Amino acid sequence: MQDLGSAFMAAIALVRDGDAGMLAILGLSLRVSLAALGIAAVVGLPLGALLAVARFPGRRAVVVALNALMGLPPVVAGLLIYLLLSRSGPLGHWGLLFTPGAMVIAQAVLITPILAALSCGVLEALWEEYAEALRSFGAGPWRAVPTLLWDGRFALLTVLLAGFGRASAEVGAVILVGGNIEGFTRTMTTAIALETSKGDLPLALALGLVLMVIVLGVNALAQGLRDVALRRAG
Amino acid sequence: MVRRHLVLGLLLTGLALPAAAQERFITLASTTSTEQSGLFGHILPVFIRASGIGVRVVALGTGQALDVGRRGDADALLVHDRAAEERFVAEGYGGPRRRVMYNDFVLIGPASDPARIAGTRDVAEALRRVAARQAPFVSRGDRSGTHAAELRLWQEAGIDPVQGRGQWYREIGQGMGPALNTAAAQEAYLLSDRGTWLAFRNRQALKVLVEGDERLLNQYGVLAVSPQRHPGVKVKEAQAFIDWITGAAGQAAIAGYRINGEQLFFPNAAPPN
């Protein structure tokens, strides 16, 4: 109980003082997660939409595989990226290991299947409604993809938020490929892991509270924008 | 194909690059004990001011740090397991190994001390009592320098703790901090480096029970990763760091780091031969 109390006090102090170190870490966390979300969205959402409209042999297998990849342990994803980006690995010449870029890749790899699988589910329902009309307009599956992505934009926002939540909460992969380097690749989650292992549980918990508040804020903001837009656009 | 990869790589780097990133930097694979004790936070700014070279510290166990070096993913290593370091050099991955500093390990346990080891200076005897009593003992179990030291001490005590695995001997496969957290929660004994212990906040009932045995000496060494296997390694910058930390300025910076007035690391670099 005492620990929880002091964690709250420490969290308030961190925010009140605008602790520069924490703000930098927070900024990096947000930049990395948003960049990963951007990449994952560009790949995952069209993939999900295509899976929702296309009918081809093996489609079910792809959907099952995507659903399974949603549960990919972050450490495994991190390890794969690590081996790829290592100087001994095939992409070693990029020089990305232990940089924020590597963390972006790792998070993007983790959340792309999530975005694809969830958007496929959301857009399948929309496609069921639209399929005849779009075919009547002469739109094939390729043309239907951008239409579904646009018309499903409000539902897809929720999908994006799920991806963002997973990315910003992730620690196993980013600590492996980022190295938790102070001032360079230390994010909120790796800082929490570090403070925990230093035994400073109140500080670790305080950082966790700050992260939760930020993620909550991002969600609230997005939902608010969505509600406004929904009222306008239906 | 390669060009496309490059473009993508640059794009990714640019996306998330903090503004403060240095132009020149090395990646130093080191141990959790040096990072978490706060030593790097104290000495690295001095080096960066002097050389203009940034140091990105990836803190791992010594075994993992050496593996990172083997893969060419670090330019220099600062670790504490002499036998493993010499193996690294013999395999041709880097070197030569230079001594940097030492501190010591301490045997920690609950204040209630069920194995009655407080007051002994003989660490081997203390471990024998822990084993005889089958008192809970937390082992890093992660091929770190501290883990290697612990196994060496058990050997000195003539005990194979693996017999107690799953019962009183608990290998957690994690860093020093998690090991301390676990021992605090389970009222267990464990071996820790003094630096991490001094910086550790969640002690609960844990205290230092055995210290001062010369077999508890904890020697740190520094090595450059060889560019022969990994041409990308930054030889010049890595050497500049090694020269600095083993030179007068670096040694003084190490000696100057204190927590609550207590010196954590004792510089003892040998002159280069």
Added chain:
Amino acid sequence: MLPIRAEAVSYAAGGAAILDEVSLTIAPGAPMLILGPNGAGKSVLLRLLHGLLRPEAGRITPAAAIRGAMVFQRPVLLRRSVLANLRYPMALAGVSRAERLRRAEVALAEVGLSALAGRPARRLSGGEQQRLALARAAALEPEVLFLDEPCASLDPAATRAVEEIIARIATRGTKIVMTTHDLGQARRLAGEVVFLHRGRVVESALAERFFAGPASAEGAAFLQGELLW
């Protein structure tokens, strides 16, 4: 596009025959009403003629992927503004940007929705939605327009509004092919009648002839309201 000819077209779903060797010709002229009790196969026939379904036997010419335009019983409106709904199929059909805007304005005026151009389409009332769906199809200026029970879920006032629009589209030279179960509506709109029963064309005649006295017993029973399926 016209004439569209169906020759001995059959279609089955889940093992049950829905259409059995249906033949008919859609030629320019007054609206064609496809009548018949529930389950006669009217909707399936319309989808085959439009091109949404492929016949399992027989053939339909011309062999285009999609023939004409179609409005469904429940209008499928995109989650966009009224205007954007109008423009979408025109863009797919390759209508130029300026022409799209011009046609959209004309079509909106024709169905009385000009004031609602910026509204989200799915916030419109049921009648407004169906009028928008009609405007959207008409703006494509198709040679033939298929309508599948367009008034089935509308109240009488909305039904009259939709009928007026259909009649106006027809007078512009677009061939209307429409299914309905509403005999009053059929009398008001039909130029010719195709009477479908249990997947077969039982009668095909000018509207006046059919309503004056069907040649078939089933047709007569249907007009009496005694043919339930």
